[in-house]
Amino acid sequence: MTPLLQITGASKHFGGLFAVEDVTLTVHTGEIHCLIGPNGAGKSTLFKVIVGTYPPSAGRIVFRGTDITEAKPFARVIRGMSIKLQAPSVFKTLPVRQNLHIALQDHVARAAIRAEEDRLLGILGLAAEAERPAGLLSHGQQQWLEIGMALALCPVLLLLDEPTAGLSPEETFRTGELIKRLNAGGTTMLVVEHDMAFVRQIATSVTVLHLGKIFAHGSIDEITADPRVAEIYLGTPHAA
Ligand code: ADP
Numbered sequence: 001m002t003p004l005l006q007i008t009g010a011s012k013h014f015g016g017l018f019a020v021e022d023v024t025l026t027v028h029t030g031e032i033h034c035l036i037g038p039n040g041a042g043k044s045t046l047f048k049v050i051v052g053t054y055p056p057s058a059g060r061i062v063f064r065g066t067d068i069t070e071a072k073p074f075a076r077v078i079r080g081m082s083i084k085l086q087a088p089s090v091f092k093t094l095p096v097r098q099n100l101h102i103a104l105q106d107h108v109a110r111a112a113i114r115a116e117e118d119r120l121l122g123i124l125g126l127a128a129e130a131e132r133p134a135g136l137l138s139h140g141q142q143q144w145l146e147i148g149m150a151l152a153l154c155p156v157l158l159l160l161d162e163p164t165a166g167l168s169p170e171e172t173f174r175t176g177e178l179i180k181r182l183n184a185g186g187t188t189m190l191v192v193e194h195d196m197a198f199v200r201q202i203a204t205s206v207t208v209l210h211l212g213k214i215f216a217h218g219s220i221d222e223i224t225a226d227p228r229v230a231e232i233y234l235g236t237p238h239a240a
Pocket residue numbers: 014017019037038039040041042043044045046
C-alpha cells in the first residue's frame with residue numbers, strides 16, 4: 001500500500017544548526033503516529049517542513065503519491081493536510097462559532113456553513129460554548145477549538161503539535177478520546193507529544209526524534225522498553 005506520507009532524507013538547517021537531519025519517516029493511512037523526543041529534538045521544525053512553512057535543506061516529501069517537496073503550504077492544504085501549531089491561534093475576542101466560521105468560509109458553500117459549524121461544535125464538545133468569546137474558554141477548550149479549526153479544512157492527514165500542552169489530566173484524557181474519535185472517522189494523525197501516558201492512550205505507532213535524527217521507531221511497548229530511549233529523556237524537563 002502506498003504510504004499516505006513519505007518523508008525521505010529530510011533535513012532543515014538554520015545556519016550551522018542541524019535542527020532536522022536526514023529524517024526518513026512513513027505515515028500510513030489510518031495511523032495515529034506519535035512523534036516524541038526531548039525538547040529541541042526538532043519535532044516542531046519537522047512539522048513545519050512537512051506543511052511547507054520551511055523549505056527543507058535536503059530531502060523529499062511525497063503526500064498521497066505526489067511529490068510536494070516544493071509545494072506551497074496552501075497547495076498542501078488543498079491536497080488534504082492540516083496542522084494545529086504549538087502556539088495557540090484562536091481569535092480570543094470572537095465567539096467560538098465565529099472562529100469555526102472563519103476556518104470554513106473559504107471552502108464550504110455559504111448555505112452549508114452553519115450546519116458544518118454545528119457538526120464541528122458537536123464533535124469538539126463545544127456546542128454549549130458556541131456563542132461565548134473564545135478567550136473565555138478553558139485552556140483545554142481552546143485547544144479543542146483549535147483542533148476544530150484545523151478539522152474545518154477536512155484533512156486526510158492532521159498534524160497536531162503538543163495538543164495537551166498546559167492541559168489538566170482530565171482535559172488531556174478527553175483530548176485523547178477526541179483524537180481517537182477523529183481517527184475512527186477516517187483522519188490519519190501525526191501527533192507531537194511529550195506525555196507518555198497520553199501517547200500510550202492514542203498511539204498506533206511511535207517515532208522518537210533526538211538531535212534532529214530518527215532515534216527509534218516501534219509500538220509504544222517497544223519504545224518504552226528501550227533503555228536507550230529512557231536515557232535520552234533523563235534530565236529533560238519533560239521526562240516521561
Ligand atoms: P522541538 O519541537 O523538538 O522542541 P524544535 O524543532 O522547536 O524542537 O527546535 C529544534 C532546534 O532548532 C532547536 O535547537 C531550536 O532552537 C532550533 N530552531 C527552531 N526553529 C528555529 C529557527 N526558526 N531559527 C533558528 N533555530 C531554530
